[in-house]
Amino acid sequence: MTGRMxxxxxxxxxxxxxxxxRNNGFPWAERKGTGLPGADVAELGPGLELEIKNHQxxxxxAWVDQLLxxxxxxxxxxxxxxxxxxxxxxxxxWYGILPARLLIQLLREAxxxxxxxxxx
Numbered sequence: 772m773t774g775r776m777x778x779x780x781x782x783x784x785x786x787x788x789x790x791x792x793r794n795n796g797f798p799w800a801e802r803k804g805t806g807l808p809g810a811d812v813a814e815l816g817p818g819l820e821l822e823i824k825n826h827q828x829x830x831x832x833a834w835v836d837q838l839l840x841x842x843x844x845x846x847x848x849x850x851x852x853x854x855x856x857x858x859x860x861x862x863x864x865w866y867g868i869l870p871a872r873l874l875i876q877l878l879r880e881a882x883x884x885x886x887x888x889x890x891x
Contacts, residue, residue, distance in 0.1 A: 784825035785811050788853055791862035820850035829854065831868050839870070849873060 785802045789812060792800035797815050812821040822838040824830075834852045842850045852868040859865070878884055 780825055781823070784855055785823045787860075788812065788821070788823050788862055795863075818846070818848040820845060820847045822850070822852045823854075824852060825855040829866075834868060835870055849876070 782802075789800045789802055792812070792815065800812055800815055803811055811823040815821065820838060820841045822834060822841060824834055831852070831854075834854065838850050838852050841847070850869065850873065852866075853862070854866040854868060856865045875884070
């Protein structure tokens with residue numbers, strides 16, 4: 772796939788995710804402009820990064836590395852990769868990929884798990 776076709780596919784996928792986010796409680800979701808720091812989607816909330824992917828092959832390690840780099844750049848405390856799932860155009864059925872430590876953070880913030888004793 773040529774560079775232009777790949778960019779067009781990526782742009783289309785990002786627009787699909789933004790539309791889905793807006794329809795699911797994130798009305799200010801926007802695509803980030805080229806050259807801006809961070810991941811692909813903005814205005815979800817402070818300290819939150821989303822990386823959007825549409826590739827033939829799943830490459831979660833590389834994608835998470837890219838997400839973590841974006842989070843470090845913007846000092847975000849939370850982030851995830853949304854990766855297109857072959858065979859469906861429903862963004863809600865695509866993959867959400869994040870490091871386990873961020874998953875545990877989300878679960879704790881939602882009230883799951885036992886309290887962790889802080890070191891004295």
